[in-house]
Amino acid sequence: MPVINRIAAIHDDMTAWRRDIHAHPELGFQEERTSAIVAEKLESFGVQVHRGLAKTGVVGILEGAPGAGAIALRADMDALPILEGNDVAHRSTKDGTMHACGHDGHTTMLLGAARYLAETRNFAGTVYFVFQPAEEGLGGGEAMVKEGLFEHFPATAVYGMHNWPGLPPGEIAVRTGPMMAACDEFTITVEGTGAHGAMPHLGHDAVVAAAQIVTGLQSIVARNVDPLEAGVVSVTMIHGGDAFNVIPQAVELAGTVRTFKPEVRDLIAANIERVAENTAAALGTRATVNVEGRFPATVNTADETARAEAAACAVVGAERVHSDLAPCMGSEDFAYMLQARPGSYVWIGNGLGPGGCFLHNPGYDFNDEILPVGASYWATLVERELAADV
Numbered sequence: 001m002p003v004i005n006r007i008a009a010i011h012d013d014m015t016a017w018r019r020d021i022h023a024h025p026e027l028g029f030q031e032e033r034t035s036a037i038v039a040e041k042l043e044s045f046g047v048q049v050h051r052g053l054a055k056t057g058v059v060g061i062l063e064g065a066p067g068a069g070a071i072a073l074r075a076d077m078d079a080l081p082i083l084e085g086n087d088v089a090h091r092s093t094k095d096g097t098m099h100a101c102g103h104d105g106h107t108t109m110l111l112g113a114a115r116y117l118a119e120t121r122n123f124a125g126t127v128y129f130v131f132q133p134a135e136e137g138l139g140g141g142e143a144m145v146k147e148g149l150f151e152h153f154p155a156t157a158v159y160g161m162h163n164w165p166g167l168p169p170g171e172i173a174v175r176t177g178p179m180m181a182a183c184d185e186f187t188i189t190v191e192g193t194g195a196h197g198a199m200p201h202l203g204h205d206a207v208v209a210a211a212q213i214v215t216g217l218q219s220i221v222a223r224n225v226d227p228l229e230a231g232v233v234s235v236t237m238i239h240g241g242d243a244f245n246v247i248p249q250a251v252e253l254a255g256t257v258r259t260f261k262p263e264v265r266d267l268i269a270a271n272i273e274r275v276a277e278n279t280a281a282a283l284g285t286r287a288t289v290n291v292e293g294r295f296p297a298t299v300n301t302a303d304e305t306a307r308a309e310a311a312a313c314a315v316v317g318a319e320r321v322h323s324d325l326a327p328c329m330g331s332e333d334f335a336y337m338l339q340a341r342p343g344s345y346v347w348i349g350n351g352l353g354p355g356g357c358f359l360h361n362p363g364y365d366f367n368d369e370i371l372p373v374g375a376s377y378w379a380t381l382v383e384r385e386l387a388a389d390v
């Protein structure tokens with residue numbers, strides 16, 4: 001079964017919705033206009049609407065035939081603080097804010113599925129359409145879970161979908177186990193003794209210590225992490241000094257850690273502390289280390305991934321469904337929903353598009369061609385998982 005005909009018939013409508021949302025991007029927890037549009041559309045389709053979970057979050061509730069089953073489908077709504085580089089009619093109307101991650105498309109695909117499922121109701125039980133705010137680093141998914149998402153809307157499984165540039169349009173990638181990485185952020189303050197740049201022997205140089213710490217941190221993945229496990233340690237900020245002739249008192253370092261397993265995550269955090277503190281001490285300076293967890297890993301459960309794969313195969317054909325793509329070291333706050341309920345997060349191919357650029361690039365744009373494919377995947381997943389008795 002390819003794309004559902006009744007969904008293909010609303011392709012033009014979905015394209016118009018997607019471009020309207022694209023033209024009016026909103027940052028995390030500020031999705032006032034977007035969530036109002038989502039709520040209004042869901043109501044017009046006959047879907048019951050709950051607003052205000054995690055500030056701008058929206059949940060649609062749709063009952064099919066009587067049945068005890070209940071699943072949740074999640075889309076994200078927020079945009080990024082990026083100046084759009086595209087010259088298209090639906091270009092962002094807000095300078096410095098753009099939908100560079102395709103959340104405009106995710107919202108639209110879930111709306112398309114909601115419209116079809118509300119019209120047909122060819123399922124038994126309950127579907128929850130979860131439109132979350134603030135996926136881009138602000139923890140909207142975590143906020144929804146903490147505010148009782150699954151207590152108010154008792155789904156037994158939760159499913160997510162993200163577009164993926166580089167995967168051909170409409171192809172779908174599924175994977176059991178980790179799909180996206182855990183993200184930690186660290187800061188290191190190196191304190192020395194400031195001195196005249198011409199008389200280094202009168203101080204303890206925090207710049208040299210910081211430089212050696214940056215290099216030393218690269219030994220953690222190379223020498224401490226099991227070579228068969230995945231990990232990334234990237235120093236992404238160095239701040240220190242104000243003058244050519246002054247050795248500063250302190251230097252600040254910061255960066256990110258990505259891992260798939262909690263034990264690797266803990267090992268890296270402990271080693272950042274060890275390397276930074278001891279390297280600093282060896283040079284007569286002192287390092288204060290702070291490692292903070294941001295997102296856990298996004299880990300798909302086996303049963304739900306098998307169900308997601310079956311639905312994907314039904315829509316696009318088994319030859320266009322991949323179960324062997326490598327996971328990504330990026331992170332995703334759908335991870336919090338997967339910690340609360342079993343489920344599966346899939347990628348839908350966005351193609352490379354004219355600019356050939358990846359997510360979070362000023363030249364990125366969601367590919368409207370795949371809107372009916374994604375909406376059909378959602379609808380098919382519901383009709384299979386909550387199959388009505390015939």
Ligand code: NI
Pocket residue numbers: 101102103135162
């Ligand atoms: Ni995204």
